Amino acid sequence: MWGAANSSQGMMNCIDLTIDYARERNVFDMRLIDNQWVHFKLAELKTEVECLRALVNRACELYITGQDVTELASMAKLKAGRLARTVPDTCMQFWGGMGYTWENPVSRFFRDGRLTSIGGGADEVMLGIICKYMHILPAKKKA
Numbered sequence: 001m002w003g004a005a006n007s008s009q010g011m012m013n014c015i016d017l018t019i020d021y022a023r024e025r026n027v028f029d030m031r032l033i034d035n036q037w038v039h040f041k042l043a044e045l046k047t048e049v050e051c052l053r054a055l056v057n058r059a060c061e062l063y064i065t066g067q068d069v070t071e072l073a074s075m076a077k078l079k080a081g082r083l084a085r086t087v088p089d090t091c092m093q094f095w096g097g098m099g100y101t102w103e104n105p106v107s108r109f110f111r112d113g114r115l116t117s118i119g120g121g122a123d124e125v126m127l128g129i130i131c132k133y134m135h136i137l138p139a140k141k142k143a
């Protein structure tokens with residue numbers, strides 16, 4: 001749950017920084033942000049991150065009441081790892097060549113955020129846990 005919550009703030013930072021940059025940057029005599037593809041895409045990304053936050057909040061609320069939230073926490077971790085790829089990748093595109101530099105914070109998150117799908121249980125491990133709770137894992141053969 002911490003991993004998902006922590007990543008979601010990093011993603012929000014990526015989106016906010018990209019909005020600031022796209023407002024400043026002029027391409028073909030117009031602000032980058034004024035391209036419908038750009039502002040629609042940023043709105044989609046923020047919607048995805050808010051969905052993740054809602055899942056984390058739900059898991060936290062249930063955890064506080066003493067319930068087993070392993071399934072929801074695994075879903076949040078899985079979704080965070082996936083979004084931690086999509087959000088900086090999409091944002092970096094809007095930064096153009098500036099996004100490709102080492103100093104760029106979105107570029108930094110593009111690499112660092114990748115850990116979410118690997119560390120603390122890889123995506124595939126999260127999927128295995130979710131399947132276990134859904135009772136859809138293949139039955140073990142009796143010896």
Ligand SMILES: Cc1cc2nc3c(=O)[nH]c(=O)nc-3n(C[C@H](O)[C@H](O)[C@H](O)COP(=O)(O)OP(=O)(O)OC[C@H]3O[C@@H](n4cnc5c(N)ncnc54)[C@H](O)[C@@H]3O)c2cc1C
Nearest residue numbers: 112114115116117118119120121122123124125126127128
């Ligand atoms: C920067 C960093 C910090 C870390 N910090 C810590 C820490 O503080 N404490 C700690 O304990 N560990 C830490 N780790 C280790 C981390 O938890 C492991 O890297 C992670 O669990 C993956 O294990 P592995 O690297 O041995 O990869 P492997 O176990 O070799 O797995 C490689 C890949 O195989 C796939 N895979 C693995 N298992 C399955 C499966 N059952 N089904 C399908 N596919 C599968 C996944 O895609 C996985 O990424 C850290 C790793 C990094 C990179």
